[in-house]
Amino acid sequence: GNSVTQMEGPVTLSEEAFLTINCTYTATGYPSLFWYVQYPGEGLQLLLKATKADDKGSNKGFEATYRKETTSFHLEKGSVQVSDSAVYFCALSDLNQGAQKLVFGQGTRLTINP
């Protein structure tokens, strides 16, 4: 079945550091890939997405590239801010199988220190 594996957290960085959160997936068909972010006390919100191989999703300085050859969708940001502290979830949805489900990774807690 479909699954998503994220790098273990928590991750703690200093402000302006470079961020990478690894995400790999297993899927049949052609999944769309997503990164969601959850700020303290809130629900998840979509950060970025990519719908086909080699697509790059980007938003708020974050980027992720859909790599079919390595089945990966790593999240990156060149210079993090304290306000980026949150839990980040990688997810996939396999629309070609008619599934609307989002399969989520376990989440990675990110803390940015000033």
Added chain:
Amino acid sequence: DAGVIQSPRHEVTEMGQEVTLRCKPISGHNSLFWYRQTMMRGLELLIYFNNNVPIDDSGMPEDRFSAKMPNASFSTLKIQPSEPRDSAVYFCASSLRGTGSNEQFFGPGTRLTVL
């Protein structure tokens, strides 16, 4: 748009009591999802609806849990009787099926504590 609305935001109850969680999806959305989030198990999909019809309830933990969607603007998740292990944050999400995008919009969640 007000976004997905959930109520209550916090619920504290005693074991054995009935609990009802409520959700109002974004107007015009035709799919609705109920999730449960805990530290141990992460984010789990419980059930989802398309056009008010339950499509997949394989994530519902047991018969104590039930969900309904009587119309396009309202859904409930009921736990009867509740148990301490049901303590979690319950999220409702909605999406617009058929647009080629599978983005789900989440509500703020209901934090349930069963004593």
